[in-house]
Amino acid sequence: MRRRGSLILVAAALVTAVAAVSVLRVRPGDIAVVSWRGGGTPDLRTPGLSLRVPLLQRVQVYPRGAVIVRATLATASREGSALDLPYTVKAQPDPQTLLRLHREGGDGGATAAVRALVEEQLTKAAAATGTFDLASGSAAAAIAASTERALDEKLGPGLVLSLGRPILPAEVRASFERAAIYGRRVETGAHVVLVGIDGADWDMIDALGARGRVPNLARLKREGAWARLRSSVPTLSPLLWTTVATGKTPDRHGINDFLVADPRTGRKVPINSTFRRTKAIWNILTEAGLPSDIIAWWATWPAESIQGHLISDRVAYSTFDLSRQKQGAVHPPEYASIVETLRVPDESVTYQQVARFLHISPEQFRRARGLAAGRDAGRGRGNGEGPSVESETEVSINLMTRVLASTETYRRVALDLLDRESREGAPARLFAVYFQGVDEVNHRFAHCAPPQAALCPEGDYRRFKDAVAEFYAYQDEILGEILKRARGATVIVMSDHGFASGAGRPKDVKPFIEGKPGLWHDLTGIFMAHGPLTKRGEIAPVTLLDIAPTLLYVLGLPVPEDMPGRVVEEALASDFVAAHPVIRVPSYEGLESPAAPGSVPIAQGTGGVEGDDATEQAIRKQLKDLGYIGGGGAGPVSPGPTTAIPGPAEPGRQGAAGEARGSPAGVPTVLYHANLGAVYVSKKQYEQAETEFQKALLIDPSSAPALSGMAIVEEGRGNLDRALEYLQSVVRLETGADYATLIKMAALFTRMGKSADGVAYMRGLEPGHDGGDLRELGLRVALGMLYSATGRPREAETALLRALAIEPTSVAAMQELFALYDGQGRSAELRPMIQAALGKNPRSAMHHNWLGLVLRRQGDLKGAEEEFRKTLEAAPDLVGALANLGSLYLQEGRVDDAVAVLKQALLKDARNPESRTNLIVALGMKHDLEGARQLVKDAEGMGQRAPLFYNALAYALHVNGRNAEALEPLRESLRIDPRQPDALKLQSEIENARPSDQIPYR
Structure with a gap:
C-alpha cells in the first residue's frame, strides 16, 4: 500500500513536471517562435502562457522582438585586399517578418537569416570600396547607411548597423607604411x-x-x-x-x-x-x-x-x-x-x-x-x-x-x-x-x-x-x-x-x-x-x-587608390608611358587619416596663426563685389528667422538636422552644408546629402539651395510628391529665380501622372510671371510640357512659341517644341527658327543637333552629318548626338563607323537607350550576334528591360536569318508593351518570312 502511494506520488510529480515543461512563458515585449524538430511549420508565441511539446518542439526567444547579430565578416576591397570587418546589427522586424526570417534561417533561426542578408550586402559594399576607405574606417558610415537602405524592405525600417574597426592582415597594414609607399618611387627626372x-x-x-x-x-x-x-x-x-x-x-x-x-x-x-x-x-x-x-x-x-x-x-x-x-x-x-x-x-x-x-x-x-x-x-x-x-x-x-x-x-x-x-x-x-x-x-x-x-x-x-x-x-x-x-x-x-x-x-x-x-x-x-x-593633339576630356x-x-610617385581620378596617360609620350607603368598604393593618408567627413x-x-580683421574684411568685400557671397556681415552664425517659409515637414528626421552644430571642423554655414550636400547628391549618397541640406535648413529655413537639394534627394529616392513639395517651397520664396524650378516641377507633375494638376498650379502663377523675362520663360516652358502631357497640343504650341518669343535661343523651349512638332511630322517647320538661334549663338550644341535631325528627316544626310559633328565639337559628351550620328551611319550603311561611334556613346552613358538600341542593330549587321545579346543582358543587369532592346535584338537575329530565335525577344518586347506597331510589323514579317527594312530605332 505504501509502495503504491509512493508510485502515485512519483507519477503526480512526473505529471507536474511534464506540465511545467509543457508550459511556455513569454515575457512582456518578447516574441518566441516554436518549431517542430524534424520539420513542420513554426508558429509565433506572443507574451503570456502557452503550451509546447517537450523534446519534439524547439523554442527560440527573441528579446523585445529584436534580432541581434555580432560577428566578423571576412571580406575584400575593390582592389582585392582582404580584411576582417567586425559588425553589430540589430533588426526589429514585425512579427510576421520575424517568422519568415526564422523559417529562412533554418536551425539558426532569424539570427542566421539576418546575418546572411547583412553579410551579402556588406560583401557587395566592401567590393565597391577602395582599400584605404575600408581599412581606415572612413567609409564605415556610408557602408552602414547603404546596407540599411538595401535591407529596409526585407528587415524593416528599424535596422541599425554599426561597423567596428577593421582587422587588417600584416601585409595590408604594411602597405600603408610611409617607407613602403615612398620606397616604390622611381626617378623620372621630370620637372x-x-x-x-x-x-x-x-x-x-x-x-x-x-x-x-x-x-x-x-x-x-x-x-x-x-x-x-x-x-x-x-x-x-x-x-x-x-x-x-x-x-x-x-x-x-x-x-x-x-x-x-x-x-x-x-x-x-x-x-x-x-x-x-x-x-x-x-x-x-x-x-x-x-x-x-x-x-x-x-x-x-x-x-x-x-x-x-x-x-x-x-x-x-x-x-x-x-x-x-x-x-x-x-x-x-x-x-x-x-x-x-x-x-x-x-x-x-x-x-x-x-x-x-x-x-x-x-x-x-x-x-x-x-x-x-x-x-x-x-x-x-x-x-x-x-x-x-x-x-x-x-x-x-x-x-x-x-x-x-x-x-x-x-x-x-x-x-x-x-x-x-x-x-x-x-x-x-x-x-x-x-x-x-x-x-x-x-x-x-x-x-x-x-x-x-x-x-x-x-x-x-x-x-x-x-x-x-x-x-x-x-x-x-x-x-x-x-x-x-x-x-x-x-x-x-x-x-x-x-x-x-x-x-x-x-x-x-x-x-x-x-x-x-x-x-x-x-x-x-x-x-x-x-x-x-x-604628345600633340586633342585628347579625351579630363576632370579636376x-x-x-x-x-x-x-x-x-605611386598613384593612390583613394584618389578617384586617373592618370591622363594619353597626354604623355608613348615611350614615357611604356617605361613607367602606373604604380598603385592604397593611400598617402595613413590608417589614422582625417579624410572622413x-x-x-x-x-x-x-594653428596659432591669427587672422586680422582688416584682411578678412577686404577678402569679404572682394568676394561680394564678384557676386560670390551676399552682403551679410561677419557676425556669428545663428539659425535663420522663424518667419521663413519652410519646406515640407520632416517626421522622424529631426536627428539629421539636429546635428548642425557638429558639422566638419565646426563650420555650420548655410552654403557650406548646401555645397557639401550637392557633392553627396552627385555621388547619389542621399542619406549624407539629406543630413547636410537639413543642417543648412536649420540655420536658414528659407535657403533655396538647400530646399532644391532636398527635392533632388527625394526624387532620387522615388518620393516624387515630397520632391514637389520642396520645389513649391522654393517658388513661394518669390526670389525671382525660379526658372529651372518650374520646369523641374512640370517634369515631376508629368511623371506622377498629375499633368492636369500641374497645369492648374502653373496657371495660378501667371499673374506674377508675365513680365517677358526669365520667370515667364520658365512658366511657358513648364506649361508647354504639361499641355503636351495632357493631350492639348495646340495650347502646348502656343505656350512654347511664347517662350521662344521671349528667348529665341532657349534650349528648354526648343526641346519641347521639337518633340511636339517631330511627333506631328512637322519638324521641317522649325528649321528657320533653329537657324536663327544658331545665328545668335553659333556654339549651341543642341541647336546643331536639332538642325541635324531636321536635315536627316529631309533626306540631306551629308548636311545632317555635318551638324552632328558640329554638335560634338561644341559638346563632346552629348551622348544623344553620338547616338544620332551612329544611327545616321547605319542608315548610310557605314556599319563600322556606326559601331565605333555607338560604343563611344555607351562608354559615356551606359543607360542611354538610343545608343544601346542602335549598337545592338549595328552588331547584328556585322554578324556579331553574341555581342548583340550581351548588350541586352547588360541592360537587364542594370534593371533596364526596354522593348526597344528586344526589338533591336530581334531585328539583328532576323537579318542574320535566325528567324525562329528572333521571335523570342519580340514576344518579350510585346509582353512589356503590347501596343507597338513597329514590333508587331516586324513580328508579322518574320512569321511570313518577308525581309524587313525597318530598323527598330529611327
Whole structure:
C-alpha cells in the first residue's frame, strides 16, 4: 500500500513536471517562435502562457522582438585586399517578418537569416570600396547607411548597423607604411610647371588666338596635348582648386565654401588651410623628399611647412601685414622679406595701368581710388566698409585695380622663384602658381564684352567692353614669361571651369549679382600639357580629379587608390608611358587619416596663426563685389528667422538636422552644408546629402539651395510628391529665380501622372510671371510640357512659341517644341527658327543637333552629318548626338563607323537607350550576334528591360536569318508593351518570312 502511494506520488510529480515543461512563458515585449524538430511549420508565441511539446518542439526567444547579430565578416576591397570587418546589427522586424526570417534561417533561426542578408550586402559594399576607405574606417558610415537602405524592405525600417574597426592582415597594414609607399618611387627626372588660370575658357582662347592676342596659349594648344576639362558642381573656386591639389572630392578634403565659421568664435571668416582634412600634393612631395613651390593656391593660408616654398593666398592683400605674420604668410618665413619687396600694393597701381583694360578718364580713376582709400582708412579704424558708398562703376574700377595688384604680386614672386632656383641649379620638381584674375575680371565685366547685351548700358559698354579680352592678353604675357624660365619642364595649363561669353551669356542676371556666381560658369574648362614628355593633339576630356594622380605619376610617385581620378596617360609620350607603368598604393593618408567627413583638419599644425580683421574684411568685400557671397556681415552664425517659409515637414528626421552644430571642423554655414550636400547628391549618397541640406535648413529655413537639394534627394529616392513639395517651397520664396524650378516641377507633375494638376498650379502663377523675362520663360516652358502631357497640343504650341518669343535661343523651349512638332511630322517647320538661334549663338550644341535631325528627316544626310559633328565639337559628351550620328551611319550603311561611334556613346552613358538600341542593330549587321545579346543582358543587369532592346535584338537575329530565335525577344518586347506597331510589323514579317527594312530605332 505504501509502495503504491509512493508510485502515485512519483507519477503526480512526473505529471507536474511534464506540465511545467509543457508550459511556455513569454515575457512582456518578447516574441518566441516554436518549431517542430524534424520539420513542420513554426508558429509565433506572443507574451503570456502557452503550451509546447517537450523534446519534439524547439523554442527560440527573441528579446523585445529584436534580432541581434555580432560577428566578423571576412571580406575584400575593390582592389582585392582582404580584411576582417567586425559588425553589430540589430533588426526589429514585425512579427510576421520575424517568422519568415526564422523559417529562412533554418536551425539558426532569424539570427542566421539576418546575418546572411547583412553579410551579402556588406560583401557587395566592401567590393565597391577602395582599400584605404575600408581599412581606415572612413567609409564605415556610408557602408552602414547603404546596407540599411538595401535591407529596409526585407528587415524593416528599424535596422541599425554599426561597423567596428577593421582587422587588417600584416601585409595590408604594411602597405600603408610611409617607407613602403615612398620606397616604390622611381626617378623620372621630370620637372612640372602647373599654371592654374581660374575661369579660362576655350571659346575665348580660340577666338583671341585667331586674332593673335594670346600667342602663348595658342602655341601650347597647337604643339601640345589639349582637352576639354569637365568641372564639378558646385563650380566654386575654393572647392575646385582644392580638389586639384588633393585629388579628392570636397566631402573628403573639407573645403566647401568661401566663408566658414571659425569653430572658436563662430564668426564667419574666409576659408583657410586649417579646414582641409586631406594631404595636398605639396605635403606628399615633402614626405617624398621632393621640393615644390606653391604660389597663391586657394586656402593655403596659414602656410604649411613644406620642402620648398609656399606663398599663401593672402600675401597679395594690401591690408595683410606681412612683417607681422611671416610665419603664416610664407614658408620658409625667411623668404617673407623678399616677398615683401615684390608685393604690389593697390595704391601703387597707376591710371595708365588700369586704362589698358578700362576706358575711363583720369578723374573717374582718382575719384574711385579716393573712395577706396577712405573705405580702407575706415576699416583700419574698425569702421567696417568706411563712410562712402561706391557706385557700380567705381566698384568696377577699384576691383580691376585690386586684381592687377594681386596678379602683379604673384607674377613677380613666381618669376623671382624661377630665376632664383635657375641660378642655383635646383629647380623645384613641382612649380605651381594660381592666377585668379581671368575669373575675377569675367565676373565684373563679362556682361559688357562684345557683342553688347541688354544687361550692359551704353556708357558701361564704352568703358568696359575690352576688359575681358585685354586681361586674357595680359595673362598670356605672364604665361610667356613663365614658359621662358621653364624650358625643359613639362608644363600643364588648366582652369577649374569656363565662363559664359557671346550669345551664351545669361540674359537677366549680371555676373556679379550677389550669391549667384555659378550662373555664369561653364562646366567646361581648359587643359593643356606641353613639353618633352607630352604628345600633340586633342585628347579625351579630363576632370579636376585627374590632375593630382597625373602629377604624381609624372614625378615617379605611386598613384593612390583613394584618389578617384586617373592618370591622363594619353597626354604623355608613348615611350614615357611604356617605361613607367602606373604604380598603385592604397593611400598617402595613413590608417589614422582625417579624410572622413567630420574629422580633424590635416593642416591644424598651422594653428596659432591669427587672422586680422582688416584682411578678412577686404577678402569679404572682394568676394561680394564678384557676386560670390551676399552682403551679410561677419557676425556669428545663428539659425535663420522663424518667419521663413519652410519646406515640407520632416517626421522622424529631426536627428539629421539636429546635428548642425557638429558639422566638419565646426563650420555650420548655410552654403557650406548646401555645397557639401550637392557633392553627396552627385555621388547619389542621399542619406549624407539629406543630413547636410537639413543642417543648412536649420540655420536658414528659407535657403533655396538647400530646399532644391532636398527635392533632388527625394526624387532620387522615388518620393516624387515630397520632391514637389520642396520645389513649391522654393517658388513661394518669390526670389525671382525660379526658372529651372518650374520646369523641374512640370517634369515631376508629368511623371506622377498629375499633368492636369500641374497645369492648374502653373496657371495660378501667371499673374506674377508675365513680365517677358526669365520667370515667364520658365512658366511657358513648364506649361508647354504639361499641355503636351495632357493631350492639348495646340495650347502646348502656343505656350512654347511664347517662350521662344521671349528667348529665341532657349534650349528648354526648343526641346519641347521639337518633340511636339517631330511627333506631328512637322519638324521641317522649325528649321528657320533653329537657324536663327544658331545665328545668335553659333556654339549651341543642341541647336546643331536639332538642325541635324531636321536635315536627316529631309533626306540631306551629308548636311545632317555635318551638324552632328558640329554638335560634338561644341559638346563632346552629348551622348544623344553620338547616338544620332551612329544611327545616321547605319542608315548610310557605314556599319563600322556606326559601331565605333555607338560604343563611344555607351562608354559615356551606359543607360542611354538610343545608343544601346542602335549598337545592338549595328552588331547584328556585322554578324556579331553574341555581342548583340550581351548588350541586352547588360541592360537587364542594370534593371533596364526596354522593348526597344528586344526589338533591336530581334531585328539583328532576323537579318542574320535566325528567324525562329528572333521571335523570342519580340514576344518579350510585346509582353512589356503590347501596343507597338513597329514590333508587331516586324513580328508579322518574320512569321511570313518577308525581309524587313525597318530598323527598330529611327
